[in-house]
Amino acid sequence: MRQPSIFIPHGGGPCFFMDPPPDEPSRWLAMEAYLRELPLCLPQRPQALLVVSAHWEMPRPTVLAAAQPGLLFDYYGFPPHTYQLTYPAPGAPELAARVRQLLAAAGIASDEDLQRDFDHGIFVPLKVSFPQADIPILQLSLREDLDPASHLAIGRALSVLRDENVLIIGSGLSFHNLRALGGPAGPAREFDRWLTETVCEVAPAQRDTRLAQWGVAPGARACHPREQHLLPLMVAVGAAAGDPGQHAFSGTIWGQSVSAYHFG
DSSP: OOOOEEEEEOOSTTGGGSOOOTTOTTTTHHHHHHHHHGGGGSSSOOSEEEEEEEEEEESSOEEEOOSSOOBOOOOOSOOGGGGSOOOOOOBOHHHHHHHHHHHHHTTOOOEEESSOOBOHHHHHHHHHHSTTOOSOEEEEEEETTOOHHHHHHHHHHHGGGGGGTEEEEEEEOSOOOGGGTTSOSHHHHHHHHHHHHHHHHSOHHHHHHHHHTGGGSTTHHHHOSSGGGTHHHHHHHHHTTTOOEEEEEEEEETTEEEEEEEEO
């Protein structure tokens, strides 16, 4: 009954809670359907969700240890109703302590934050996947140095949580270059092909090495001028503990390839 670790696309801003764009009414439908069906892929209802969002960076990995976080509407220029969304999921202070214990045992220093709220990389996709908002959530930050090997190591340190009925989620996007949306699709296709091959077909030891050097992949920097939306995948891969990857979702936004991956 071990929980998987997964990497999900969290969309753009509050995209799943707006009228469809008139120029591309189906833009978010496939991604939303994937997120809605996500619980069906799990072996059982998780006791808690440990989520790493692309939208929180700290000097050291930091847990949001509040018992009842609010929502941080960290997106701009969207319809007024999207700033009235609710998602009253409880926090997970006990899991926060467990995460810090595991990180310390692996030689990884960490911090905690009792004031921050869940950003849109948390509440937007999870409002689709777990709309009842009744599963405790612990958010874990990225490291602001954006070092891929360090995020793989964080995931490895936390992989045992999967045996404790904790679902580990990396929330980001496999393509994140706002200036390239609607532009040539070739670089995103090439990078998506490389990423899927790396995650799903390469042996785990080589997989980690390739991901740590992701910047040399075809189309890499065209897809990620800054890699914060890719690094949640590194945590999910580290937590995979050798499990092969599965290409769980493949789609496009503004013609650019995006993917989701599951492990275990």
